[in-house]
Amino acid sequence: MITKKWEKNLIILTIIGLVVGSWGMYQRLAHGHLAMNYGSFVPWGLWVAFDLFFLGLTAGAFLITVLTYVFRIKLLADLGPLAVFTVLVTLMCEVIIISLDLGHPWRVYRFLLSPNIGSMLFWLVVFITSMWIIYVPWLYFLLREQLVAWGNDETRPGHKIYRFLALGKTAYTDQERQRDSRRSRFLSYISLPIGLIFFGAHGAIFAILHNRPIWNSAMLPLIFIVAAMLSGGALITFLAYLYQPSDELIQPLGRVILLTLLSFLFLEGLQLFVGYQSKITGIVTSLDLITIGPYWWAFWIVHFLIGSLIPAYLLIRYPENSKMVAVACFIIMVTFLSVRLNYLIPDMAVYKLEGLQNTFYHQRLRPEYVPNLNEWLVSVWVISLGLLTFLLGTRWLPVIQAGKGEEQPV
Amino acid sequence: MARDLPVEDPLVRMQRDLKRALQKNPKDLKWGMVIDIAKCIGCHACTIGCVAENKLPPGVVYRVVLEEETGRYPYVGRRFVPRPCLHCQNPPCTKACPVTATWQTEQGVVIVDYNRCIGCRYCLVACPYAARTSDFGEWYTAETAELPGKLYGQKAAANGYEAHPAAEYGRKWPDRDHDSPVGNARKCHFCLHRLKVGMLPACTTSCVGRATIFGDRTDPNSLVYETIGSPRVFVLKEELGTRPSVYYLK
Ligand code: SF4
Ligand code: SF4
Numbered sequence: 229m230i231t232k233k234w235e236k237n238l239i240i241l242t243i244i245g246l247v248v249g250s251w252g253m254y255q256r257l258a259h260g261h262l263a264m265n266y267g268s269f270v271p272w273g274l275w276v277a278f279d280l281f282f283l284g285l286t287a288g289a290f291l292i293t294v295l296t297y298v299f300r301i302k303l304l305a306d307l308g309p310l311a312v313f314t315v316l317v318t319l320m321c322e323v324i325i326i327s328l329d330l331g332h333p334w335r336v337y338r339f340l341l342s343p344n345i346g347s348m349l350f351w352l353v354v355f356i357t358s359m360w361i362i363y364v365p366w367l368y369f370l371l372r373e374q375l376v377a378w379g380n381d382e383t384r385p386g387h388k389i390y391r392f393l394a395l396g397k398t399a400y401t402d403q404e405r406q407r408d409s410r411r412s413r414f415l416s417y418i419s420l421p422i423g424l425i426f427f428g429a430h431g432a433i434f435a436i437l438h439n440r441p442i443w444n445s446a447m448l449p450l451i452f453i454v455a456a457m458l459s460g461g462a463l464i465t466f467l468a469y470l471y472q473p474s475d476e477l478i479q480p481l482g483r484v485i486l487l488t489l490l491s492f493l494f495l496e497g498l499q500l501f502v503g504y505q506s507k508i509t510g511i512v513t514s515l516d517l518i519t520i521g522p523y524w525w526a527f528w529i530v531h532f533l534i535g536s537l538i539p540a541y542l543l544i545r546y547p548e549n550s551k552m553v554a555v556a557c558f559i560i561m562v563t564f565l566s567v568r569l570n571y572l573i574p575d576m577a578v579y580k581l582e583g584l585q586n587t588f589y590h591q592r593l594r595p596e597y598v599p600n601l602n603e604w605l606v607s608v609w610v611i612s613l614g615l616l617t618f619l620l621g622t623r624w625l626p627v628i629q630a631g632k633g634e635e636q637p638v
Numbered sequence: 639m640a641r642d643l644p645v646e647d648p649l650v651r652m653q654r655d656l657k658r659a660l661q662k663n664p665k666d667l668k669w670g671m672v673i674d675i676a677k678c679i680g681c682h683a684c685t686i687g688c689v690a691e692n693k694l695p696p697g698v699v700y701r702v703v704l705e706e707e708t709g710r711y712p713y714v715g716r717r718f719v720p721r722p723c724l725h726c727q728n729p730p731c732t733k734a735c736p737v738t739a740t741w742q743t744e745q746g747v748v749i750v751d752y753n754r755c756i757g758c759r760y761c762l763v764a765c766p767y768a769a770r771t772s773d774f775g776e777w778y779t780a781e782t783a784e785l786p787g788k789l790y791g792q793k794a795a796a797n798g799y800e801a802h803p804a805a806e807y808g809r810k811w812p813d814r815d816h817d818s819p820v821g822n823a824r825k826c827h828f829c830l831h832r833l834k835v836g837m838l839p840a841c842t843t844s845c846v847g848r849a850t851i852f853g854d855r856t857d858p859n860s861l862v863y864e865t866i867g868s869p870r871v872f873v874l875k876e877e878l879g880t881r882p883s884v885y886y887l888k
Contacts, residue, residue: 260816261774268697268771271759331757331772331821338737338756349736349760438730438878439766580768581874583704583719588685592697592774 230470235619242616249609252602256328265600267592269584270576274599275329277568278607280452281459282322282614283430284564286359288460289314290423293366297416303480306472309370309630311464313621315363318460321614323356328606348433355426362422366415367627369408374626376400386624427456434571441511442503442575451495451571458488459564462557469554471628482553486543489560493536510578517574526566535563573597648848651861652838659854660836668746669828670855671842672865673720674887677849680705680718687844688722691829693804695814696776700769700826701841720850722841723748723769723826724874724882734764740823746883747828749807752818761823766878775820805831828852855883 255263266273292311295301327333339353372394378384379391380398391398431452434443465481468474500519503511518527539556546552577595579585585595622628659667680703688694688701701722708715725748732740732748739755742748762770778800785791803811803819808831814820829839837843842852853862865871870887 259775260821261772262776264774267774268762269768271762271772329758331759331823332755332818335737335754335756338739338754342738342754344733344736344738346733347736347760349734349758353736433760437734437764439764439875576763580766581704581721583706584702584768586705587682587702588699590697590699592776593699593771 235623239616239619242612242619245608245612246616249605249607249612252605252607253609255602256606261331263600263602265603266597267590267594269579269593269595270573270597272329272572272576273597274569274603274607275325277565277572278610279322279326279329280430280568280572281565282318282325283427284456284459284568285463285561286315286318286322286460287423287427287453287456288458288462288464289318290419290427291457291461292464293416294420294423297413298420303477306474306477307464307468309367309627310467310471310622312363312367312370313625313627314464314467314618315359316367317614317618317621319356319359319363320617321610324613325607325610328610348429348436352426352429352433355422355429358422359419359426362415362419366412366419369412369415371626371630372397372408373400373405374630378626424453427453430456434575439580440575441508442499442514443571445499445502447495447499451492451499454488454492454495455564455567458485458492459561459567461485461488462560462564465557466554466561469550469557471622473550475548475550478550478553479548482543482547482550482556485553485557485560486540486547489536489540489543510580513578514574517577518570521574523569527570530563530566531570535560535566648851648861649838649843652842652851652853655853655857655860655862656833656836656838659857659860660833662854662857665744666856667744667854668856669725669833669883670746670853670862670866671722671725671828671839671884672851672862672871672887673884674847674849674851674865675717675719676870676887677847678703678718678720679847679849680716681846683844683846684720684841684850687840688826691804691832691840692806693800693802694824695773695800696778698771698773698824700771700824719874719886720841721767721769721874722828722884724767724880724884725826725828726880726882728879728881730764730766730878730880731761731770734760736760747830748825749827749830750823750825752807752811752822752824755818755822757821757823759823766875766880770823770825773819773822773824775816777814807831808834 264273289311292304292307293315296304296308296311327336330336339350344350375390375394376397376399379387379394381387384390428449431449434440435445435448437443461481462485465478465485468481469478500515503515506512517523539560542552542556577597579595682703684701685699685703689699692700694700701720704719704721706717706719708717725742725746727742727746729742729748732742736758737754737756740748740750740761757772759772762772777796779792779796782792782795784793801813803814805811806819807827811819829837829841832839839852842850851862851865853860855862855866857863865887866885868887871885872888873882873885
């Protein structure tokens with residue numbers, strides 16, 4: 229369980245993160261993309277990897293919301309509002325980091341003025357927006373009862389703000405409770421198809437590109453969905469341990485995570501096997517970059533050993549120990565960035581035309597990409613902002629208190 | 639037997655072809671290019687001609703000359719493959735763009751609207767030929783020392799050349815700062831601004847080996863049409879089905 233002291237320490241840490249990261253933000257805002265390391269041959273770098281990372285976290289929280297409100301799994305009911313809130317926080321991080329990656333972020337209105345409905349990226353933006361449209365009111369309907377109660381509690385600091393958030397309401401009738409619960413159920417139903425397409429669409433952005441040998445496969449969207457469920461599921465299990473520690477909840481979640489982890493490793497192994505067996509130079513060179521390239525350790529040590537074998541061992545060896553399950557989930561979650569980078573960079577880091585390396589020399593026209601300090605600092609800033617929003621949200625909004633879940637037996 | 643000398647410089651013929659093409663209804667016109675690898679001497683003059691014409695900043699290049707080694711020792715060879723944007727007739731890049739900032743004109747030229755492009759770089763990822771580069775806002779004169787009050791120094795040097803962008807797409811772009819085309823995807827546009835006033839693309843006129851042939855590929859009397867008919871013709875990465883408008887002669 230997260231203690232007040234821990235919470236305070238984490239808040240301090242996020243503030244330090246925001247202060248340190250602001251140097252990177254300053255570089256980005258004042259000098260555009262000049263101070264960053266990606267180029268024209270590896271046009272997408274660390275921030276896109278983080279975008280995928282946050283997406284994964286969104287997916288786990290999404291899964292819990294769907295299981296709670298669509299499939300009405302009672303066990304998870306306590307986590308419902310927290311999961312809905314987590315979806316919003318991770319979506320916020322995703323939107324911020326991807327906007328920073330754009331050359332002209334202020335032109336996003338272009339998605340409305342001149343949309344290209346044939347572009348996967350356009351659809352991704354449509355689905356991100358839809359997720360916001362679904363999840364913001366959903367959170368509100370879930371919290372309303374508590375907001376009214378907090379607004380009425382004059383001893384609570386800031387009760388006027390809660391009253392304002394509750395739109396001035398001082399009473400919450402049974403009728404209203406039923407109406408809000410109907411509304412949130414309706415939103416949960418539409419979130420299911422939208423969410424699934426949203427997570428699949430992320431994979432499809434890469435998979436549809438003919439010229440990208442290791443991305444261009446029908447398996448990629450599936451791998452993306454499983455990857456998202458794995459990293460996000462791990463996040464939610466970890467949060468469950470912190471905020472609603474109950475063995476009955478954590479242990480089954482641990483089993484699901486183990487199963488998802490094994491499925492993911494199986495799919496990943498399959499992709500490597502098929503890729504290597506194809507013996508196509510472009511594919512083999514890209515895969516070699518992952519397995520025996522200069523960053524082999526990111527794959528073998530960070531992802532495979534620390535991020536997969538150790539958590540798998542913990543989950544198999546101590547399935548009844550909630551603390552160990554939570555530790556395993558935490559490790560999976562933080563090491564998952566290496567998976568995202570390994571999916572993203574190697575396909576771009578291979579010259580697609582023979583002789584390209586010997587012509588026009590410029591650091592933006594090289595396939596070797598290593599994120600620089602500024603890129604990391606911006607990422608630290610965004611993560612800190614997300615974490616701070618989460619911590620303050622759980623403190624100032626009744627996301628935990630509202631977690632009685634509507635699916636509990638009355 | 640020695641080869642016959644050409645009776646006329648191909649540039650003169652292409653210039654005539656261009657004049658004819660410009661008199662046509664623009665709808666019936668399709669620009670095309672043929673690059674004769676056997677004639678390319680690897681001088682990179684086209685790359686530089688293009689960079690100068692379009693005032694490309696560091697890291698942005700529309701036309702590179704690939705250098706390939708062929709054969710095995712001791713039977714080795716070297717060949718040069720200039721690669722502009724291939725102006726694919728089935729372009730993956732335009733399909734990728736989420737905001738329709740890049741498209742194919744009626745004349746088959748794939749262009750970018752700098753004021754519409756949001757700089758997501760998806761088209762860079764989607765182009766199989768690495769023909770697009772992003773303008774990250776770099777300056778050649780960035781490292782030049784400033785000497786206040788003098789006629790030379792960083793500002794003066796920049797003002798003399800790169801601060802004022804070229805009239806790409808026939809438009810007057812504002813002085814180089816944070817605005818477009820900085821932050822945009824950039825690529826070869828067959829020098830549309832030159833074509834408009836009856837001039838061949840900069841790469842074509844600067845080609846020392848006369849390896850670049852340009853013109854209306856639908857005009858049976860044009861040199862480009864004639865060359866596309868050669869049995870030596872091929873396109874890059876044909877298997878991807880992009881159907882480039884830039885052809886090569888082996
Ligand atoms: S070569 Fe690349 S940039 Fe040019 S049209 Fe084809 S896909 Fe687009
Ligand atoms: S970089 Fe510009 S032209 Fe390319 S896909 Fe993105 S918005 Fe379109």
